[in-house]
Amino acid sequence: MSTTGNDRRALPWALVTPALGWTLAFFVLPFIAMGLSSLTAHEGGGFGLSNYSQFFTNPSYWQAMVNSLQVTAIVTVVSVLLAYPFAWILAEQVPERWQRLALMLAVLPFWTSYVVRSYSWLLVLAQNGVINRALTGSGLISEPLQLANTRLATVTGFVHFFVMLLTLTIFANLKQLSPSYRKAAADLGAGPVRTFLHVVLPLTLPGIMVGAFLTFVLCIGDYITPQILGGNNELLMPQLVMMQIGRRGDFPLASALSIILMAVVTVAYLACARWLKIERT
Amino acid sequence: MTSNIRNPLSTLKSNLAAARAAAALLIAAGGAQAADLNALIWCDHSDPALLQPFEQANNIKVNVKEFEGTGAGLAIVEQSQPGDWDVMVIDSIDVPRGVEKGLFEPLPEDKLPFADLFPEVKMDKSTIVDGKRYGITEKFGYNTIGFNKTKVDPADMQSLASLTSDKYKGKVAIYDYYLPVIGMAALAIGKKTADLTEAELPALKAELLKMKANAKLVGEVTASQTALATGEVDILVGGGEWVTAGLAKENPALDFSIPREGAVLWSQSLAMFKDSKNKDMALKFIQYILSPEGQARLATSSCYWGMPSNTKAALTDDQKKVLRFDEQPGFLARAQAYPAPNADLDKKMQDMWTEMLQAK
Numbered sequence: 001m002s003t004t005g006n007d008r009r010a011l012p013w014a015l016v017t018p019a020l021g022w023t024l025a026f027f028v029l030p031f032i033a034m035g036l037s038s039l040t041a042h043e044g045g046g047f048g049l050s051n052y053s054q055f056f057t058n059p060s061y062w063q064a065m066v067n068s069l070q071v072t073a074i075v076t077v078v079s080v081l082l083a084y085p086f087a088w089i090l091a092e093q094v095p096e097r098w099q100r101l102a103l104m105l106a107v108l109p110f111w112t113s114y115v116v117r118s119y120s121w122l123l124v125l126a127q128n129g130v131i132n133r134a135l136t137g138s139g140l141i142s143e144p145l146q147l148a149n150t151r152l153a154t155v156t157g158f159v160h161f162f163v164m165l166l167t168l169t170i171f172a173n174l175k176q177l178s179p180s181y182r183k184a185a186a187d188l189g190a191g192p193v194r195t196f197l198h199v200v201l202p203l204t205l206p207g208i209m210v211g212a213f214l215t216f217v218l219c220i221g222d223y224i225t226p227q228i229l230g231g232n233n234e235l236l237m238p239q240l241v242m243m244q245i246g247r248r249g250d251f252p253l254a255s256a257l258s259i260i261l262m263a264v265v266t267v268a269y270l271a272c273a274r275w276l277k278i279e280r281t
Numbered sequence: 282m283t284s285n286i287r288n289p290l291s292t293l294k295s296n297l298a299a300a301r302a303a304a305a306l307l308i309a310a311g312g313a314q315a316a317d318l319n320a321l322i323w324c325d326h327s328d329p330a331l332l333q334p335f336e337q338a339n340n341i342k343v344n345v346k347e348f349e350g351t352g353a354g355l356a357i358v359e360q361s362q363p364g365d366w367d368v369m370v371i372d373s374i375d376v377p378r379g380v381e382k383g384l385f386e387p388l389p390e391d392k393l394p395f396a397d398l399f400p401e402v403k404m405d406k407s408t409i410v411d412g413k414r415y416g417i418t419e420k421f422g423y424n425t426i427g428f429n430k431t432k433v434d435p436a437d438m439q440s441l442a443s444l445t446s447d448k449y450k451g452k453v454a455i456y457d458y459y460l461p462v463i464g465m466a467a468l469a470i471g472k473k474t475a476d477l478t479e480a481e482l483p484a485l486k487a488e489l490l491k492m493k494a495n496a497k498l499v500g501e502v503t504a505s506q507t508a509l510a511t512g513e514v515d516i517l518v519g520g521g522e523w524v525t526a527g528l529a530k531e532n533p534a535l536d537f538s539i540p541r542e543g544a545v546l547w548s549q550s551l552a553m554f555k556d557s558k559n560k561d562m563a564l565k566f567i568q569y570i571l572s573p574e575g576q577a578r579l580a581t582s583s584c585y586w587g588m589p590s591n592t593k594a595a596l597t598d599d600q601k602k603v604l605r606f607d608e609q610p611g612f613l614a615r616a617q618a619y620p621a622p623n624a625d626l627d628k629k630m631q632d633m634w635t636e637m638l639q640a641k
Contacts, residue, residue, distance in 0.1 A: 043624050060635040067639075127513050146451070148513065149498035231498030232457055235638050243635065247460070248627060249352020 038255035042248070051256035064240040065260070071151065071236060072220045075158040076212050082159065083166035083211065090167070091174035103171065107164045114161075118228040121157045122148055125229070149231025157225045162218070166211035173207025174200075209275035216268050221261065237261050317342045318562050321354055321369040323549065325420070325582035326570075334578070335569045341562060351375040358384060363556035367563040373404040373548040374621040376416035386555045387413040392564065394571050398590045401613040402548050407621065416550035419570050420579055422587040423537070423616060424461030425544035427509060427520020431534040438538040441469040444518055445491040454508045455492060455499040456519030459634035464545035464620045465518060466492065474545060474617040479626060482633055489637040492518060499638060502585070509535060522604055523547075526586035529603045539612045546616040548590070580604065 039047050055061045086106070094102045109117060124130045125147040132144040147153060181203065185195040223238035232239070237257065244254040269276075320326065322345045332343050348354040351372055358366060359382075371379060379385045395403065398418060408416035426438050432452070437443040444453060444465075455462060464474040466488040472481055497514050498504065506524050508514045510532055517524060521544070525535040551570060553563045569575045576594035580587060588604055589596070596606065605612070622630055 043628075058632065058635075060632065060639045063639045122507075126511060128511060146497065149500075149508075227501070228504065231504070232500060232638055233498060234641075235635065240635070243631070245353055245356070246350030247352050247458075248624075248631060249350070249356050250628075251356065 034255045034258060037252050038259050040252045042250045042252050051253045052260070054253065055257060055260055060235075061240060061257070064235045064237050065264070067234050068220050068237040068261075069264070071154060071158070071226070072216055074155055075162060075219050076215045078155065078159050079162040079166050079215055080208060080212055083163045084170055084208065086163065087167045087170035087174055091171050103168075106167055109160065110164055115224055115228070117161070118157050118225050121153065121160070121229055125153050125156070148229065149233060151230065151234065153229040153231070154226045154236075157229045158219055158222070161225075162211075162215040165214060165218075166208075169211035169214070170204060170207045173204045177203055205275055209272050213268065213272045213276060217265050220265065316559065316562075317344050318368070318559060318566055319344045319346075319366050320566070321346055321348060321357060321366055323347065323349075323370045324584035325579060325587070326370060328578070328582040328584060331570075331575070331578040331582055334574070335566060338569075339562065339565060343566070351378060355379065355382065355384075358382075358554075364554075364558045366554050367557040367559050368566055369552050369554065370419075371416065371550055371552055372619070373416060373418055373550040374407045374619050376404075376408050376550055376552060377410055379552060380410045380415050384552075384554060384556075385415040386553045386557065386560065387415055388417055388553060388567070389564070390414055393417055393568065394591060394593075397593050399588075399592055399609065399613060401616075402546070402590050404548055404550070406618075408550055416552045417567065417571060418548045418590040419551050419576070420587040421546060421548035421590055422523050423521040423539060423544040423612065424456065424458075424465060424519045424547055424619075425521045425537055425539055427517035427524045427535065427537045429509065429512070429515045429532075429534050430536045432512070432515035435536070435538070438516075439540050441465065441540050441542045444469070444516065445488075445495055447495075449516055450495050451497050452515040453492070453496045454505045454514040454517050455496045456505050456517060457499045457501045458519065459631055460620050460622075461545045461547060462492075462519045463489070463630055463634070464617065467620070468540075468542040468545070468617065471542070474620050477620055477622065477626070479629060482629060486633050486636065489633070490640055493637050493640055521547075523585045523587050526603045527581075527583075539615050543615045543617050544612070545619055546613070547619055549587075 038051055039049070041048065041050060055065075090099060090102050090106065112120075122129075126132070127144045127146070127148070129148065131147060132141075135141045136144060177200065181199050182195055185199045190198065221238055223242055226236045226239060230236070235243070238261075241254045241257045241261070244250040244257065318341055320343055324347050326332070327345050327347060332345070335341075336343055346357065348357055354369065354371065355378065358369070369379070369384075376385070395417070399421075402418045402421045404416075404418050405414075408414055408418065426441070426444070428435075428438050433443075433449065437446075437448070443449060463477075463485055466485045467474050467477055467481065470484050470488050472484075477485075493499070496518070498508060500508055505517050505520065506528070509517045509520065509524060510528055521537045525537050528535050551567050553560065553567065557563050570579055571591055573591060573593045573595040576589035576591040577596045577600070580589040580594060580596060581600055586604065588606070588609065596604070601607065620630070
């Protein structure tokens, strides 16, 4: 029995239907619902932009966005700076037969729970934690430093996680890079530094940008890490969103804040799109 | 192309049919569980030591779902079908919110041990609406000063002024819940928690900012409890028996005080849903929780300890000592009500709290 023409035309649709259905059910429809919710008033009903105007007129809310952008920018830059040499060592210096094991060891912390990892950092950074004990024990400081419950703690927790992610994307990019590029650069008289700056780095920029964009998106939307490690000494946007829900159940305002956060992520995507689409020839 | 291989469209159709059948099975299984008791709870009710005796005695399964904050709890109810839930644990001051939404069933006072409750925690102002009682207080305690008595001078902990003194700068954590801590700020500036209006907000904000300036962190339940237990801080603003009692065995140095200015009384109630399909069992559950045995188990739940509202709770002498059971009449006399602002003031208080958190 041969397949009919109708079946052939229907086949691609049948194959993408689950993905489309999933996206429709779990992204498009909830997003529309969230958009509509953001336009309603929590008390008394009615439609309007009051939830959005609260964000722009309340300095504490605005500050949460500033804090989120600052923390995310620091985390992204520090993670890239740490991950690139790490990925380069793995790709270039570790013998081929050990690379898989080295990569597995590098991403080992991924295997532990996110919450457990954050609490573990809290124990490391606490007043009686490993770092303070080592510093006071060695006589370098007399009083413990306040490391936990600070922005530094939040950034540390994030960087630990995202260095692994960025290492993977940059490593993959470095491995795809043909050795002939470097040989050609050397033939043309370029030294190692110049070859790196003018050949390797530009060609691995897609890997960096993909990793950096993922870091930005995951970091700016994360609630757990700042909640556990930041000690609420400053609020980031996800914490502000959650705060609206807990007791008061102000879902309209929480929706508006979430959409504003999403708009920022969209702007970040548009800013990175050039590199995210780049194709090496 | 010939096909003794099935084409993908046919495969998809047969898989969809299989999925429909599986869904029908799941729905049927769900129906079979209709006789279970479905409870929206706080974490102290999920302790098997509390639930199992009731389940075994009544040959029933209690399905629980934890939530944090009345808003989140009511949102779960709104997203459910009428009759999905039988009972709910709720802040006593928020019982009217559920009643306004038409969710709760009046409770039969004659079938519940109201006469045995501490009179101060009956919370009639919140639990009675239009002459009908919709909630019964099951557990209570204080948002006050929790501290490590080996690290601070216990005499200092008899005054809320210590929370903002330089002596304890950097040694303080603040419990991250705006209503009770705003209540404590009110007590510190000599205001009654029941009389708070918008006019008091500037003075309250100034007091909160002074507390924040002394604090190392502002943490939710686990974070603040951990900070006190591990020595990260020595004082917890808003702490009380709910923080210290459960840790008494491991860390007997933790204690709480009811300062001269007073403390904020928290209380949680049980309510029954109007649309419950299992009201008899829901009432039995409430009766069990309010019974002397149920009260003892709830008071010493693994999640957090708290005072049982029933004076006849079957606590051991050691448990009573840890909860300072015999001192309750004195504590209750000095405690003030949990702030119960209207929706507008509530929003302003939360925004003030946000400002405090953002302050450097």
